[in-house]
Amino acid sequence: MATAPAYSPHPPLQGSARMWATIALSAATFMNVLDSSIANVSLPAIAGDLGVSPNQGTWVITSFGVANAIALPLTGWLSQRFGQVRLFVASVLLFVISSWLCGLAPNMNVLIAMRALQGFVAGPMMPLAQTLLLSSYPPALAGMAMALWAMTTLVAPVMGPLLGGWITDHMHWGWIFFINIPVGIAAAAAAWALLHKRETQIRKLPIDSVGLALLVVAVSTLQIMLDKGKELDWFHSPEVIVLASVSAIGFAFFIAWELTDEHPVVDLRMLKVRNFWTGTLSMTVAYSLFMGNLVLLPLWLQQFMGYTSTQAGMLMAPVGLFAIILSPLVGKNIQKFDPRAITTFAFIVFALVLWMRSNFNTQADFGTLMVPTLIQGIALACFFIPLTSITLGGIAPDKIAAASGLSSFARIVGGSFGTSVAITLWQDRAALHHAQLAELINRGSVATNSTLSNFAAAGMDSAQALSQINRMIDQQAFTLAANDVFYGSSVIFMLLIPLIWLSHPSKKNGQASADAAAGAH
Known part of the structure; x- marks a missing residue:
């Protein structure tokens, strides 16, 4: 959240200017929240197109979230260093550029990197949109301003899966990111035109660069460990052990530093x-x-x-x-x-x-x-x-x-x-359920023999029939694991x-x- 004053010294906006400012700020917020949910239903399509498993595709979501979280504590310092309006408009435009790069990503590594960039530049957008919205309304109408805000942030998660699903089924998945471009450009242009004369006071404050570096290292290594742990067999892998050790040491030093620094990036007190x-x-x-x-x-x-x-x-x-x-x-x-x-x-x-x-x-x-x-x-x-x-x-x-x-x-x-x-956990439980269910498939089972006979009658050979049974076991195992x-x-x-x-x-x-x-x- 921005540490600049909650209310700008400028008087509240009036009439159509306030309405258009509200629309511009809400559109940017809508775009931001939409992007956190629009990819959820598109993960299998993205993963398939880029040649990775759908479970690896979840990095598309986690990389955005971690980078976004790391950027949040910087918002206060950045807004005082560059001004709230400039920072907001820059955040929106950088979000547009990173969205474009996400849509063009040729492989999963590039997409994850661009999603992390997108999450980082989006960090200041929501707290600043809220601050600028409140400063555009008189105190008596602050409740109405926040009601409009709440509606925007709640409609976006509803539209995200619908829009993401339709785009994925009817167009290239990259369009779930490309649709941010016209919305972001319009929101940035309108916000600058209406608010640039209401820029907040700029102050040069020290930044806790050591605390920020420790935060980035600790959080990033922990997230990478969680994302890659399954495929690397967790703590049987030296890579996972190194990641876990770096994260633990990073968090320990981060906590010690933040509790003693005069201007902590995160005030743990x-x-x-x-x-x-x-x-x-x-x-x-x-x-x-x-x-x-x-x-x-x-x-x-x-x-x-x-x-x-x-x-x-x-x-x-x-x-x-x-x-x-x-x-x-x-x-x-x-x-x-x-x-x-x-x-x-x-x-x-x-x-x-x-x-x-x-x-x-x-x-x-x-x-x-x-x-x-x-x-x-x-x-x-x-x-x-x-x-x-x-x-x-x-x-x-x-x-x-x-x-x-x-x-x-x-x-x-x-x-x-x-x-x-x-x-x-879903994958681990599915492997356990698959093993338990597979034990029941044997020649001594009436159900197994009956199923194999039905598949044979449908024209399948033995290998095809067993493959079909394995797919059925997979479906049951992953359903039980989800449960x-x-x-x-x-x-x-x-x-x-x-x-x-x-x-x-x-x-x-x-x-x-x-x-x-x-x-x-």
């Missing part, structure tokens, strides 16, 4: 506040579970249930319907209820949704698969705003921007780690509830917390 550490830890774990399952579900649907990218997108999209309807109500009434109770309700609904998914089988129809997705929107609406209210409830007003930035950093890193862990991940995630959501109640009930900073919650998306 805020973790002394009970509400902040309980809220941040709950948000990070919950978001990692959410993102892991959000990536796993379309992979399972497309690889083992025969769904096209478009069909998977249609199944994923309704998650935002209830969220769009209910989020404004939750934001408006957040101070009337204990946010711990609302968050508890959200976690119970998340647990229910994942428990329902843990009962899926290979015969589940579209309607059965859709029900949990619809219900999940209720949990989303009751998740971000109350939990951010808890997290920032005990923070001094002048520290809210820094606290929100640290919380967002932890959440985004958690989402990337959660994606890697979920896919790895395991869903069930485990459901249990963890329930275990998070006591952590929420360790926080203190707080009425402080209610408006600031609700405002910051919009940016948490």
Whole structure:
């Protein structure tokens, strides 16, 4: 989050200028959030086209998330060094260029590198869009500005899977990135035309280059270890051991440095506040579970249930319907209820949704698969705003921007780690279930002989029949493995509830917390 003043010394915009500024800032935000979800249903197509496994394709998502998280703590320093408007416009234009390079990527290594670049340059975009939006409205209309913000950040995840699925099925997958180009150019041009005379004060401040370098090394090596661990056989591989050691040492030095530096890139001292550490830890774990399952579900649907990218997108999209309807109500009434109770309700609904998914089988129809997705929107609406209210409830007003930035950093890193862990567990459990199911396939089994006879009657030779049976076992094994991940995630959501109640009930900073919650998306 930017550390520049929340309100610009310039007076609020009026009339059409404010409307067009809102549209421009919202369009940039929409583009950013859209890009975090549009690739989910396209992973099998991207992986197939670039000659890697769909599980390796998840690096397309994790590289964006890690780079985006690393850039977040820099936003405050950059905005004061170059000005909020200049930095925002530069962020949008660099995002456009990196999107173009993503679409042109000739192989997976280049695509991952360009996605990391895209995530890094996108880091300042959302916190600055929020800050500039608030400064364009009078204080009395700040709530309306944040409601518009929340709608934008909730519509994008709905459109992402739909748009990504349709593009993947009907065009080259590169167009999921190319569509950012006209939107980004228009948003940057409009934002500069309307806001360049409202530039914030520029100040030269020291930057914690050592802390930043340690952060990059620690987070990057841990993410690479999580992404490559499966194919390298985890700690049987010297490469994984080196990555884990470098990450552990990097985090140790990072924590020691940040606690003693006068201008830390991440102010870890805020973790002394009970509400902040309980809220941040709950948000990070919950978001990692959410993102892991959000990536796993379309992979399972497309690889083992025969769904096209478009069909998977249609199944994923309704998650935002209830969220769009209910989020404004939750934001408006957040101070009337204990946010711990609302968050508890959200976690119970998340647990229910994942428990329902843990009962899926290979015969589940579209309607059965859709029900949990619809219900999940209720949990989303009751998740971000109350939990951010808890997290920032005990923070001094002048520290809210820094606290929100640290919380967002932890959440985004958690989402990337959660994606890697979920896919790895899915593969491991699938291998176990495959071995157990394969033991039942033998000549002494009536079911095996009957199935082989049916395949022979259909004109298959013995090798073809056994290959077909192996594909059926794969489908069952990966379905059972997905059920395991869903069930485990459901249990963890329930275990998070006591952590929420360790926080203190707080009425402080209610408006600031609700405002910051919009940016948490």
